[in-house]
Amino acid sequence: MxxxxxxxxxxxxxxxxxxxxxxxxxxxxxxxxxxxxxxxxxxxxxxxxxxxxxxxxxxxxxxxxxxxxxxxxxxxxxxxxxxxxxxxxxxxxxxxxxxxxxxxxxxxxxxxxxxxxxxxxxxxxxxxxxxxxxxxxxxxxxxxxxxxxxxxxxxxxxxxxxxxxxxxxxxxxxxxxxxxxxxxxxxxxxxDETAAVDAGSGGSSKADAGVDSFAEFVSESKRLVAGGFVVVFLVVMSSGLYYRGVLTFLPDLLSEIDQFAAVPLATLLPAGVSDLLGVEAGSGRTLQPERYFYSGLLMVGVLGQYAGGKLTDRVPLEWGLVGAFSGLAVLAVLFLPVVNAGLVPLLAFGAVLGFSLFVIQPFYQATVAEYTPAGTRGLSYGFTYLGVFGVGALGGALAGAILTYATPAVLFTTLAGIAVAGALFGLYLARKRESPSAAEVASD
Structure with a gap:
């Protein structure tokens, strides 16, 4: 560099x-x-x-x-x-x-x-x-x-x-x-923010293109819809809803199980260290194991991102989406039974869940590129983040409402349903991949 x-x-x-x-x-x-x-x-x-x-x-x-x-x-x-x-x-x-x-x-x-x-x-x-x-x-x-x-x-x-x-x-x-x-x-x-553009194309690259008016934004958005991007948007929306639905209240859910009971911090530290840090017996300072489980789950996601990126070059994207969403559906169904099975199964399950939550991301990112015209690629990724982070944010509200007025079992059943819907959208794309319209979009 x-x-x-x-x-x-x-x-x-x-x-x-x-x-x-x-x-x-x-x-x-x-x-x-x-x-x-x-x-x-x-x-x-x-x-x-x-x-x-x-x-x-x-x-x-x-x-x-x-x-x-x-x-x-x-x-x-x-x-x-x-x-x-x-x-x-x-x-x-x-x-x-x-x-x-x-x-x-x-x-x-x-x-x-x-x-x-x-x-x-x-x-x-x-x-x-x-x-x-x-x-x-x-x-x-x-x-x-x-x-x-x-x-x-x-x-x-x-x-x-x-x-x-x-x-x-x-x-x-x-x-x-x-x-x-x-x-x-x-x-x-x-x-220089445009060094690569100037060097590679004299400033005339598509990287210089942008939406210059509201009318152009509307016309380019219509172009995406006409090209079948709607189904891809439903895929990324499903991923976002599941992601937020699982993670938003996960630390709080885990804090209620016996395996993650809070541990008084004073019992874990040598007396000298406790005095130095001002942590005394009865101070109320505790180690919350569920927070470290949550952090560890997210760290495993690094491996999921890497594996997903490699798999996009080896597995048809649509079938990769079907497999990843199906795995997430199974994990949602298994969550509560695994919680009741003991600490070791739960730790292993957390690693698999963290891996699976992130392995799907390279697949949908590559799918966006596959199913959108090159000239609207920037706009398509804008809509992608809208679906994952914007519409997907409703997963947090959905999880909160279900946990307040129903039970965790209902929450994870709902999340399994969202993952199944994502798998079906992926299956639809797989079935349509060889159709003339899909081939036209992919080559545009």
């Missing part, structure tokens, strides 16, 4: 890691908020804080994370990636500072909305920056994905470790510091 490539890749790695650090630390806080807050004061009335209430709160933030991807993609063409990434990082840092200052759930909601809006612009900005500015584009995308996976795994782990010694508000504010550091680097970084 040349100096320009290294500067860009360093920035996008920092930013991508930060986005997913915050995204997947939120479910750990959810289990705390369920006990921290009793009611939501709306002035004229008060609402009891339940899993359903928090499901809506988290869905609002996660929903903006997806909904902002489309306008974020348009903004990239107007103000440039570096500026937008800087705004993203400062916005996420400020959101977690606000979260740490939250006196009630209304302010928590506002903080999550601010985070979702700030984080939503990253993916179109970061991916556009790599595609236009990095000569060794494939290597850039690889490092970018690795950094995201590091954030996915280590972010929740860092949050869990800090929560052993500090209250959640302090932890939220401390988590803002890495994003502030990354934002400072973004302001100081100097690179």
């Amino acid at each position: 040349n100096r320009n490539d290294r500067s860009i890749v360093a920035l996008v790695m920092l930013a991508h890691g930060m986005v997913h650090t915050y995204e997947l630390s939120i479910p750990i806080f959810v289990s705390i908020w369920l006990t921290e807050f009793d009611v939501v004061n709306l002035g004229l009335t008060q609402l009891e804080v339940t899993a359903a209430t928090l499901g809506l709160v988290v869905t609002a933030g996660y929903g903006l994370f997806g909904l902002g991807a489309l306008p974020g993609g348009v903004l990239v063409d107007r103000i440039g990636s570096r500026r937008l990434i800087s705004v993203c990082l400062f916005g996420m840092a400020g959101s977690f500072v606000l979260l740490g200052l939250s006196p009630n759930l209304l302010v928590v909601t506002l903080a999550l909305l601010c985070w979702g809006a700030a984080a939503s612009v990253y993916h179109p900005a970061g991916l556009a920056l790599i595609s236009k500015g990095v000569d060794e584009r494939g290597t850039g995308f690889a490092y970018h994905g690795i950094a995201g996976n590091v954030g996915i795994g280590l972010g929740p782990l860092l949050t869990a470790v800090l929560l052993m010694f500090l209250d959640w508000t302090t932890v939220a504010m401390l988590l803002a510091l890495p994003a502030l550091g990354a934002a400072a680097y973004a302001l100081r970084a100097r690179f």
Whole structure:
């Protein structure tokens, strides 16, 4: 890599890691908020804080994370990636500072909305920056994905470790510091955002193309729909709903089983270390095993991402989707029986679940490229993030409502149904692959 490539890749790695650090630390806080807050004061009335209430709160933030991807993609063409990434990082840092200052759930909601809006612009900005500015584009995308996976795994782990010694508000504010550091680097970084375009095509590449008006946005969107992208959108939407439905309340669900009973921290530390850290018997500081299970599950996802990427070159994409969704459906059905089978089966199950949650992502990402015309590829990925992160965010609200008014068994049955629907959409694509219309789209 040349100096320009290294500067860009360093920035996008920092930013991508930060986005997913915050995204997947939120479910750990959810289990705390369920006990921290009793009611939501709306002035004229008060609402009891339940899993359903928090499901809506988290869905609002996660929903903006997806909904902002489309306008974020348009903004990239107007103000440039570096500026937008800087705004993203400062916005996420400020959101977690606000979260740490939250006196009630209304302010928590506002903080999550601010985070979702700030984080939503990253993916179109970061991916556009790599595609236009990095000569060794494939290597850039690889490092970018690795950094995201590091954030996915280590972010929740860092949050869990800090929560052993500090209250959640302090932890939220401390988590803002890495994003502030990354934002400072973004302001100081100097690179050519279009170096790869200029070098490879004299500035006339498709990478320079963008949606220049609302009418063009509508016409290009219609082109996607006419080309059969609707079914692909249903695939990514199913993946997003399952992903959020499983992860949003997973730490809280696990905290209620005997295998993950809280352990007083004072009993785990030598006396000298306990005194140094101010952890005394009866202080209430505990180690929460379910948080580490959750973090470990997400770390295994790194292997799933890698395996999924390799398999997309060896397995027909449509049948890969069918297999991945079918596996997720089986895992949803098995979750509660495995929980009751003991700790060792549960640990093994968690590893398989983490692997399966992420192995599907390279398949649907490659499917988007396969079933969309090259000229609308950027817009198609904007809709992809809308489906995965925007519509998919409803999985959190769905999970919260089911856990409040029904049972975990109903939740995992529902998630199995969502996975079955995803498998059927994949099967439909497999059956239609050789049709004239599909061949036309694939070759466009």
